[in-house]
Amino acid sequence: MKLTSRKYLVLAGVTLFAAAGDSMLAHGMKQAGHVSLDHLQTLIFVILNPWIAVGILLLLAFFASYMNALSWADLTYVLPATSLGYVLLALIARFVLHEHVTMLRWIGIALISGGVGFVAGGPALTHHPNAPQQGREAADVFAGGK
Amino acid sequence: MKHLYTWTAITVIVFASVVGDVFMSRAMKQVGDVHDLLQRRGFWIVVGRTLSNPNFFLGVTSMAVAFFSLLFALSWADVSLVAPAAASLTFIGNACAARVFLHEKVDRRRWMAAILVACGVALLAD
Numbered sequence: 001m002k003l004t005s006r007k008y009l010v011l012a013g014v015t016l017f018a019a020a021g022d023s024m025l026a027h028g029m030k031q032a033g034h035v036s037l038d039h040l041q042t043l044i045f046v047i048l049n050p051w052i053a054v055g056i057l058l059l060l061a062f063f064a065s066y067m068n069a070l071s072w073a074d075l076t077y078v079l080p081a082t083s084l085g086y087v088l089l090a091l092i093a094r095f096v097l098h099e100h101v102t103m104l105r106w107i108g109i110a111l112i113s114g115g116v117g118f119v120a121g122g123p124a125l126t127h128h129p130n131a132p133q134q135g136r137e138a139a140d141v142f143a144g145g146k
Numbered sequence: 147m148k149h150l151y152t153w154t155a156i157t158v159i160v161f162a163s164v165v166g167d168v169f170m171s172r173a174m175k176q177v178g179d180v181h182d183l184l185q186r187r188g189f190w191i192v193v194g195r196t197l198s199n200p201n202f203f204l205g206v207t208s209m210a211v212a213f214f215s216l217l218f219a220l221s222w223a224d225v226s227l228v229a230p231a232a233a234s235l236t237f238i239g240n241a242c243a244a245r246v247f248l249h250e251k252v253d254r255r256r257w258m259a260a261i262l263v264a265c266g267v268a269l270l271a272d
Contacts, residue, residue, distance in 0.1 A: 074251075111266030
């Protein structure tokens with residue numbers, strides 16, 4: 001199955017929205033301060049923080065993109081293909097949030113990039129010879145005939 | 147005790163995340179290629195088919211269990227241990243579960259990708 005440019009955009013969206021959303025949450029929670037387990041209800045008010053609110057919206061966009069991708073690609077394709085989000089997050093942490101990134105972390109980033117490279121060149125979807133087409137008919141095959 | 151709680155919680159996170167991802171993938175495959183559906187049937191059909199799929203709700207429930215287990219684990223251990231440990235083990239777990247339950251073709255290329263990413267994520271910790 002050849003990936004259209006729109007589908008590449010969806011994969012990019014999964015990566016970018018996850019990294020951006022997590023960064024917003026990280027920044028917002030730093031502003032909010034430590035949350036004590038005795039006062040978990042403060043987590044409810046924390047969503048009023050604009051960074052947290054934007055972060056939640058971005059993570060909702062991530063979730064929508066993720067479900068979109070899973071509708072036309074294998075799980076074991078989507079996960080490595082979008083793990084560049086970890087790399088992006090580390091870069092944001094270093095250059096935007098000014099966190100310290102150790103040498104071991106840079107090596108970790110290199111390994112992740114290698115993993116992405118491995119999977120990106122291959123097919124996105126396993127061909128199931130018994131499945132007539134995607135959609136309701138395929139549901140019978142995937143659900144084991146239930 | 148702390149060690150036991152932490153690693154039990156991490157195990158629950160990994161198990162629930164993998165189960166959630168498998169159900170979510172199964173649900174979205176049953177819904178069908180979203181791009182095709184959007185063109186042919188429209189946005190609300192896609193939403194309706196997703197929300198009426200039981201696998202979708204099982205997936206979301208499992209992900210909720212994973213999330214609360216994460217909160218529990220974080221009350222006992224540092225995020226710099228819990229997050230990479232859970233994420234990298236989830237990668238490997240997903241590769242195995244996808245092969246067994248989703249019948250995905252997890253060839254040598256995808257195993258290498260899973261292992262490389264899992265090691266890379268683990269190294270992102272302190």
